[in-house]
Amino acid sequence: xxxxxxxxxxxxxxxxxxxxxxxxxxxxxxxxxxxxxxxxxxxxxxxxxxxxxxxxxxxxxxxxxxxxxxxxxxxxxxxxxxxxxxxxxxxxxxxxxxxxxxxxxxxxxxxxxxxxxxxxxxxxxxxxxxxxxxxxxxxxxxxxxxxxxxxxxxxxxxxxxxxxxxxxxxxxxxxxxxxxxxxxxxxxxxxxxxxxxxxxxxxxxxxxxxxxxx
Numbered sequence: 336x337x338x339x340x341x342x343x344x345x346x347x348x349x350x351x352x353x354x355x356x357x358x359x360x361x362x363x364x365x366x367x368x369x370x371x372x373x374x375x376x377x378x379x380x381x382x383x384x385x386x387x388x389x390x391x392x393x394x395x396x397x398x399x400x401x402x403x404x405x406x407x408x409x410x411x412x413x414x415x416x417x418x419x420x421x422x423x424x425x426x427x428x429x430x431x432x433x434x435x436x437x438x439x440x441x442x443x444x445x446x447x448x449x450x451x452x453x454x455x456x457x458x459x460x461x462x463x464x465x466x467x468x469x470x471x472x473x474x475x476x477x478x479x480x481x482x483x484x485x486x487x488x489x490x491x492x493x494x495x496x497x498x499x500x501x502x503x504x505x506x507x508x509x510x511x512x513x514x515x516x517x518x519x520x521x522x523x524x525x526x527x528x529x530x531x532x533x534x535x536x537x538x539x540x541x542x543x544x545x546x547x548x549x
Contacts, residue, residue: 391416397423422479429472436465459525459532466525470518473511480504480511 397419440461484504490496
């Protein structure tokens, strides 16, 4: 029995050494995996990314006709984001030019009061740029009416626009076209009046009744 105990004790030592060595190897492998591989990646189901949100506020109001970026697209400083319809701004510029032309005409008329014929000619000539400005404003209104009608006409049949809205847009387009024609006629009339007034300046008429002598 004593001999068998000694033999069993001798067998246990290699077995314990093998188990201890296996534990050490497993620990070393886990340590190397954690340091070299596991430490480079992080996973979570509840993460947040910090970032600044910059609000976009156009300097004027209008309908968006172009969006130059898509959602989550990186952008650079100065890059175009969207474009608004500039029809209203063009109309405002045309109206301002018409008002300026009218003011210039009134100023010209005031200065030309000393000479009836000269005043008439200058006043008529001043009406030409005013008529041209009105024509430009009418064309801008026509462009806006055409865009509005085309936009509504493209939605016809989809249920997004009613027949009444389409009729209103069509009538607006027709009225704008008539306004352009009227403005063009006004330009022609203003030019004819200016030419007629200048022609009158070339004629010398008698200031009173009498006899013509050399």
